[in-house]
Amino acid sequence: MIEPPVRSAAHRADLDPPERHPEAPAPGTVLPSHYADCVGCGPNHPTGLRMVTTAGPDVTVTGTFTVTAAHQGAPGLAHGGVLATALDEVLGGLSWLLRKPMVTGRLETDYIRPVPVGTTLALAARCVGFSGRRMYAKGQGRLDTPDGPIAIRAAAVFVVVGVEHFTEHGADMTAEQVHDYEVNP
Numbered sequence: 001m002i003e004p005p006v007r008s009a010a011h012r013a014d015l016d017p018p019e020r021h022p023e024a025p026a027p028g029t030v031l032p033s034h035y036a037d038c039v040g041c042g043p044n045h046p047t048g049l050r051m052v053t054t055a056g057p058d059v060t061v062t063g064t065f066t067v068t069a070a071h072q073g074a075p076g077l078a079h080g081g082v083l084a085t086a087l088d089e090v091l092g093g094l095s096w097l098l099r100k101p102m103v104t105g106r107l108e109t110d111y112i113r114p115v116p117v118g119t120t121l122a123l124a125a126r127c128v129g130f131s132g133r134r135m136y137a138k139g140q141g142r143l144d145t146p147d148g149p150i151a152i153r154a155a156a157v158f159v160v161v162g163v164e165h166f167t168e169h170g171a172d173m174t175a176e177q178v179h180d181y182e183v184n185p
């Protein structure tokens with residue numbers, strides 16, 4: 001039997017407001033890749049999305065993702081799972097502004113318009129607030145320009161974790177990589 005999810009990413013009214021970290025990158029700063037082999041942003045990933053994200057004001061991030069033939073689900077159209085990955089990446093980038101390591105707990109996606117190959121999605125994410133270790137966020141992707149038609153929308157819950165989450169569950173990281181995770185968020 002397959003059990004459905006038990007949670008929702010819809011945010012409640014009583015969240016603690018988001019606080020931009022005093023050392024957050026200034027609005028307009030292109031954010032670094034958090035991991036060179038990341039399928040979302042890693043420059044070393046052979047087939048990754050190669051996304052570039054930028055810090056915005058408050059606790060917001062923007063990004064772009066160009067849909068290529070490698071991302072198709074149907075002829076000439078983007079695969080929904082790939083689009084969810086792009087949303088996950090831009091939402092995850094909020095970590096840089098909050099300076100907290102976090103992992104995706106839940107990602108809800110509305111697919112509103114088909115996204116043809118050749119589209120450059122203009123993505124945006126905003127932190128809505130916190131409830132304990134839960135960070136609630138919303139995101140969207142517009143066709144080709146930041147004021148283009150909305151193609152995808154997301155609501156997400158990220159859960160703040162310690163760096164041991166990655167060292168205990170993931171592959172061995174060099175001391176330098178662990179240090180990067182500690183200082184970069």
Ligand SMILES: CCCCC/C=C\C/C=C\C/C=C\C/C=C\CCCC(=O)SCCNC(=O)CCNC(=O)[C@H](O)C(C)(C)COP(=O)(O)OP(=O)(O)OC[C@H]1O[C@@H](n2cnc3c(N)ncnc32)[C@H](O)[C@@H]1OP(=O)(O)O
Pocket residue numbers: 007034040088089090091092093094095096100101102103104105106131132133134157159161181184185
């Ligand atoms: C690849 C990750 C990279 C992250 C790098 C970090 C820093 C680097 C800097 C910047 C990053 C920049 C960009 C990042 C771009 C993309 C990021 C992609 C992120 C991912 O792609 S990441 C992979 C997919 N992700 C997972 O692999 C998670 C698997 N999972 C677990 O590892 C555990 O499940 C965990 C840790 C989530 C919780 O476990 P736990 O034992 O620590 O804590 P616990 O269960 O007590 O939950 C504590 C509170 O969170 C609530 N909560 C728990 N789960 C929830 C859920 N699903 N939905 C809603 N709320 C949830 C509870 O209800 C409780 O809430 P309360 O405290 O209020 O009761």
